[in-house]
Amino acid sequence: MHVGALIHDSAMGDKKFGAGLLDLLLPRECGGCGRTGTLWCGECAELLRDHPVQLSPRVDPGVPVWALGRYDGPRRRSVIEMKERGRRDLAMPLGIAVAGALGTLERWGEVGGGGRTPIMLVPAPTRARAARSRGGDPVRRIAESVREKREVGSVEGRPVRVCPILRMTRGVRDSVGLSAADRVTNVNGHVSLDTTAVSSIVGDGDIVLLDDVLTTGATAAESVRALALSGIRTTLVLVLAGA
Ligand SMILES: [Zn+2]
Numbered sequence: 195m196h197v198g199a200l201i202h203d204s205a206m207g208d209k210k211f212g213a214g215l216l217d218l219l220l221p222r223e224c225g226g227c228g229r230t231g232t233l234w235c236g237e238c239a240e241l242l243r244d245h246p247v248q249l250s251p252r253v254d255p256g257v258p259v260w261a262l263g264r265y266d267g268p269r270r271r272s273v274i275e276m277k278e279r280g281r282r283d284l285a286m287p288l289g290i291a292v293a294g295a296l297g298t299l300e301r302w303g304e305v306g307g308g309g310r311t312p313i314m315l316v317p318a319p320t321r322a323r324a325a326r327s328r329g330g331d332p333v334r335r336i337a338e339s340v341r342e343k344r345e346v347g348s349v350e351g352r353p354v355r356v357c358p359i360l361r362m363t364r365g366v367r368d369s370v371g372l373s374a375a376d377r378v379t380n381v382n383g384h385v386s387l388d389t390t391a392v393s394s395i396v397g398d399g400d401i402v403l404l405d406d407v408l409t410t411g412a413t414a415a416e417s418v419r420a421l422a423l424s425g426i427r428t429t430l431v432l433v434l435a436g437a
Contacts, residue, residue, distance in 0.1 A: 225275045225284040226268025234287040238268040242291035245298055249436040251411025252374045255418040258304065258430045262295050265407055265435035273406050273434060276332040285332065288434060289339020292404065293349035295432065296340065300351050305429050311399040312353040315340060316428075318405035318417055319362040319385050334358055336434075337404050357394040357401075360417055361386050369409070377412035385413070385420040392424070400429040408433040 223230055226238030246260045263269055272288060275281040296313065300306045306313060317334040337356045343349040363384045369377050395401070403417055408431070418428045 224268075225272045225281050225287070227271065233283055238272075239287060239290075241268050242287070243294055246295040246432070247436070249408060249411075249433075251408055251414065251436075253378055253411035253415045255411055255415040255428070255431055257418055257428050259408065259411065259414065259433070259436075260295070260299060260304070260430060261408065261433045261436040262291055263435060265437045269435040276406075282330070282332075282335065285335035285339045288336045290343055290349060292336060292432065292434070293340045293343045293351065293354075296354070296402070297349060297351040299430070299432070305400045305402060306352050310352050311397055312355045313351075314355050314357045314395055314399050314401045316357050316359060316401060316403050316417075316421070318403055318413055319360040321362050321366050321368070331358075333404055333406050336406075340404075355394065355396075355399070357391065359388050359391045359394060360420060361388050369412070374410040374412070377410045378415075381412050381416045383416075385416045387420060387424050395426060401426060403428055403431045405431070405433045407435050407437055409437040 222233055224232050224235040224238055226241070227235060229235050229237075242262060244263055246262055247264075249259045249261050251259055265273075272281075272284050276284050276288075296305065315337045317331060317337050320331050320333065334356070337354075337358075340349075341354045341356050344351055344354045362381070363386055366384045367380055369380055372380060401421065403414060403421075405414060408414060414431045414433075418431070421428050
């Protein structure tokens with residue numbers, strides 16, 4: 195029997211059996227360091243528990259920018275695994291890490307005041323074609339994972355809402371290899387609000403723009419600007435890694 199058909203059939207009949215079969219077919223490999231036998235190892239989980247660091251991007255979005263850390267080690271590898279190899283399973287450990295960093299920023303008073311007003315997590319816009327080829331938007335998936343962790347209370351902090359309201363309009367190139375100035379020109383005027391989704395923003399909760407890697411800050415700055423044009427004030431930008 196064709197392997198794909200076998201997975202399909204077993205997944206229909208017995209979910210557990212299907213998952214077990216997939217484990218046999220796909221090598222288990224830590225998304226952070228490549229260690230075999232686990233999808234995310236304890237050491238990488240520990241590294242991602244470090245305190246967030248504040249960045250000073252070349253293109254200043256005008257609001258504080260925080261990162262889980264530098265673009266190296268498990269942060270770099272997991273982003274590449276998600277983007278290039280479609281490792282959807284990494285949204286969970288990365289979501290836990292982001293939820294933890296958000297909790298630290300809450301304790302530090304960088305985000306969230308008193309009360310239980312939800313934090314609105316806005317995924318940074320992605321080029322539609324790039325997101326499609328990756329099988330969906332990894333940043334949005336991480337944001338959903340943060341929301342789930344907060345909902346079930348496995349990571350402490352105020353509730354989180356995911357507000358996917360930013361869109362990248364056509365004509366934006368892949369920014370790899372572009373200079374800081376070219377990156378600004380590339381995204382300038384190309385971030386817009388999805389008017390059908392704006393209603394997901396409610397009340398006066400903090401707005402946190404979430405992205406995977408911050409290189410120059412051009413996309414973050416353009417996103418903050420697009421939100422401001424619609425009267426939405428961004429509290430801070432949080433990224434997995436700062437280049
Ligand atoms: Zn690892």
